[in-house]
Amino acid sequence: MAEVRANGIDIWYETAGNPQDPALLLIMGLGAQLIDWPAGFVEQLTGHGLHVVLFDNRDSGLSSGFDEVGLPDLPAVLAGDRSSVPYLIPDLAADAAGLLKELGIERAHVVGVSMGGMIAQQLTLDHPELVASLTSIMSTTGARGVGRPRPEAAAVLMRPPAADRAAAIAGAVAGSRVIGSPGYPAPQAELERRAAAKYDRGYRPQGTMRQYAAIVASPDRTAGLREVSAPTLVIHGADDPLIPVDGGEATAAAVPGAELLVIPGMGHDLPAPLWSRIADAIAANTRRAQDPPQH
Template identity: 75%
Template sequence: MRANGIDVWCETVGDAGDPPLLMIMGLGAQLIDWPPGFVEMLARRGFRVVLFDNRDSGLSAGFDELGLPDVAAIFGGDPSSAGYLLSDLAGDAAGLLKALGIERAHVVGASMGGMIAQQLTIDHPDLVASLCSIMSTTGDRAVGHPTPDAAAVLMRAPAASRDEAVANGVRAARVTGSPGYPAPLAELERRAAAKYDRGYRPAGTLRQYAAILASPDRTAGLREVTAPTVVIHGADDPLITVSGGQATAAAVPGAGLEIIAGMGHDLPVALWPRLVDAIVANIKRG
């Protein structure tokens, strides 16, 4: 689809006549990072699920002409090397909805996708019927800090081969995944290989990371959100620690907060029914 002036790869699951549910994935992630069984569970609950790749990931438009950002400089307060911001990624999501002829959608975002979903709701409130922010944060640097091990995963150098990329993906999943619901090794290897084969774009991931760092705190904007909102966060998330979710829920008037013991920075199979129930309950409010 042509959206916000760029090409965005989009797929839908479910009946075209059902209410639309836009799903936004996170840093360096692709639409295939939404587990198919989880997506199908939502579709069976009566939704047309819309999945897409963010810019600079998967099969959507890349921005290699922007070069690599200076992450150290951005941390130091100079955001000039960031080629785009979370507001641009939210603009892509808004443009996609408009290109699909969707006037209003329920929105679910995970990790960076939660940040984009929040920004979409702030910037385009007319497009958002309800908001679900999963394992995300507000942009306030005082909350949601990663643990040292999880921070090291973020800053790992790009892999030089497919085998190295798959091994790195497995190690990252072991560090950031749910300690109460560990995924089998074979499944982690399958996911990492699928992501590499579909679109391995480490430079794009770095530009997305720069967008996160360079974007302003969303707390003030979240205080103006009127869409029914639920925040879901793992109590044991090492990548965006639980204070990020708590701050998000505290900022949005009337937001629900569900903290799940044993959950880290992933979507374990055993938790799908609980996650779907929380999303659907919030949608009914909207």
């Protein structure tokens, strides 16, 4: 693990696999850290001959935070007032672009989950020269009324910060049960292990609120996505309560030639039984970028 200065902030990242292999940038979601990418899943990707780069978004994990600007006024943001929002999804995409440039990576295959999918989409719009292929997982376009959380999942987003470590871990586990895959429930011990690791590495609920404000305040990407030429794969769980499947369907419909993979029983997580299927699909999409088009 290492740190670089990019786009005016400090970004923590790590890599896996052979640096001589094609680069694959993984972008995590709301309040998530690079350790939220399951190690076994990353191994599957490196096994496909990909050099994986993972990083902490701003305001999460060990990357630069924005605590000095305070909390956004979420009711105002939801009502359309962006004045308390310190950054938007395009700023997070600029962070990712800056990281690639600092690492000397001219082009990368880009994969994002949830908010990370939004960042990956925006990176493809703003820096198409950097993106060899795009995979957007359990994400949406930013179009109003699409990919809206169900009430029980929205309640997970709105939980107040925990008072202590035990409460934070318990809350994270409970939230995972609400939004996770009903067809592939994670073992309790594994959820507790992950929640503890995240808390101990970097518990930053204020940063999560600013990231959420960025999602709400950022513009709809649909029109831009219609211009994307990079091979695009959209993966979504059929049973995702946090960003329902219509978010993925809208993304795939917007991008010319996009492939849509909807997985029954999958919610808003990356369950171990699906790692190989998802990694195989990502690898196949990277090959679409390398193969000449058939005439």
